[in-house]
Amino acid sequence: MKTETLIVGGGLSGLYAATRLLQQKQDFLLVEGRDRMGGRILSEAPESHDGSNVPWAFDLGPTWYWPDQPRMARLLRELGVESFQQFSSGASRYEDPQRGVETFRNPGMTPVSLRVAGGMARVIDALTGRLPPERLRRSSRVTGITKNGIKLEVSLQTAGETQVIEAERVLLALPPRVALRSIKLIPALPQNLREALIAIPTWMAGHAKVVAVYDRPFWRTQGLSGHAFSHVGPAMEIHDASPPEGPGALFGFLGIPAEQRRSIDPEALRSAATAQFERLFGPEAAQPKALFLKDWVEDPLTATADDLAPLTSHPRYGLPPAAQKIWDGQLVFCATEAASRQGGFLEGALVAAEEATP
Ligand SMILES: Cc1cc2nc3c(=O)[nH]c(=O)nc-3n(C[C@H](O)[C@H](O)[C@H](O)COP(=O)(O)OP(=O)(O)OC[C@H]3O[C@@H](n4cnc5c(N)ncnc54)[C@H](O)[C@@H]3O)c2cc1C
Structure with a gap:
């Protein structure tokens, strides 16, 4: 299977990026590891x-x-x-x-x-409801991304089966830490860039x-x-x-x-x-x-072992300069932690999605 833009993560940033790509009439597929959309947005109702x-x-x-x-x-x-x-x-x-x-x-x-x-999940339900269902996959976890020439090959685990999807670019709409700790990138990022991305705390994780x-x-x-x-x-x-x-x-x-x-x-x-x-x-x-x-x-x-350390204040978010153009701009971080403004917040998730889909 092929797609132009593969979005990893169906939280607010991923769904908003998908909404913008739909408006721009671009081809995309959004894959979400959980069986529900929303990520850190979770609203529960009593029976x-x-x-x-x-x-x-x-x-x-x-x-x-x-x-x-x-x-x-x-x-x-x-x-x-x-x-x-x-x-x-x-x-x-x-x-x-x-x-x-x-x-x-x-x-x-x-x-x-x-x-x-x-x-808050009303926002997620409304966004999801406006996206074509065939472009959304739940319970599908990305485990690896390989740059092969000008294409990216994305390995996806769904119900124990692995599928490879070919994409022209990938938007990582998940916390940078979670991405680096759970998705194998080939070729690997330079060590200092990897460490800088893992050092970005996931807000409230x-x-x-x-x-x-x-x-x-x-x-x-x-x-x-x-x-x-x-x-x-x-x-x-x-x-x-x-x-x-x-x-x-x-x-x-x-x-x-x-x-x-x-x-x-x-x-x-x-x-x-x-x-x-x-x-x-x-x-x-x-x-x-x-x-x-x-x-x-x-x-x-949402969280990795790095998030066990308590945060005492709201971090200064945004990507290090070396993360602005990874793999010729084909690999783009776009969760709230990547936003140049309002990082960490819901508003930051929207900023990051806008910045990834200009
Ligand atoms: C307890 C708590 C309270 C908060 N309070 C506020 C508040 O009051 N106001 C505010 O502005 N912000 C608040 N926040 C922060 C807010 O939730 C985030 O800014 C926002 O939800 C981030 O959205 P996102 O899409 O960038 O990331 P996420 O919501 O984290 O979405 C990432 C998505 O990627 C998916 N994913 C992860 N790994 C993979 C993989 N390998 N393959 C496929 N999918 C994957 C996840 O399942 C998730 O759905 C709070 C957060 C928490 C946890």
Whole structure:
């Protein structure tokens, strides 16, 4: 099989690059290693009582975009996907091993954070729905890329079978680290370039998120915003994750370092998170009707062993100069980590896709 552009990865950057190639009337094939599109975008819905689809889902990956991110705003508008402001009215909670739980007034999030109604995966569903299904392959993992003359030969594993696809160029819409650690490139990249690419941290890959779903956002009636900081844990930062109407939800970023989380039973983590929500928001928080836990560091299509080291700040993203024209420009990195602006963020995934498909 042959294609002009083979896109590796069906996260936001890969799907947006595919959308642009479709608009440019170019030939492409997008291959995704997981059985779902979205990559780090993952929204889970609790089962409804009668088995029907519920209209909301809760984000276990990205939750927010911000008003200074014009591409996200434009994309949502074009796709007809609605957004709303993060709920942050009311008091916040703080807990500390010595002083216990305290309440404080928080001026609210600045700049205001925006969420997608129905969960961030709505964006992925809408983008996927506009692409020709025959140009998308799920559960197909790229294991090798060989430059053979002017062609690239891409080895693809689908259900235990290997297929080779010939392409004129390949867009690597996956974190550079994951690409370098899991895809064999022939000829190999120069050692210093390989090391520079592996040194680019995958944004949020070392994190874990917990979401507790309730019948209603009961904390709001107590004048609480659902926001909390904790030095007790397991969550270190908690926010209201409720949809615009309907049930209530709280989400927390776990504060336990990735390496240490590995030795804790996930069930124990879930119980500890529920107990923490109860300490912070009262007895109603003890009985969530659903509890989701996603540890991204355990997901090999997002994280590598390099991501066990915690990040203390948002890295400066973008590609090293030597990565701008690999294999005569036929091998192009285009996940958010490759973006020249807004790298790491959803907006960066759109920037990177634009830069790869001028
Ligand atoms: C917990 C968490 C919270 C976050 N919060 C925010 C937020 O609030 N706001 C924000 O802007 N950003 C946030 N981010 C970052 C945001 O998720 C990313 O910027 C964005 O989703 C990156 O999209 P991408 O397409 O570049 O990469 P990815 O989503 O990582 O997509 C890469 C794709 O490549 C696939 N893949 C990997 N290896 C192979 C292979 N060998 N063959 C085929 N396919 C492969 C993967 O399965 C994946 O689908 C968060 C991330 C996490 C994990």
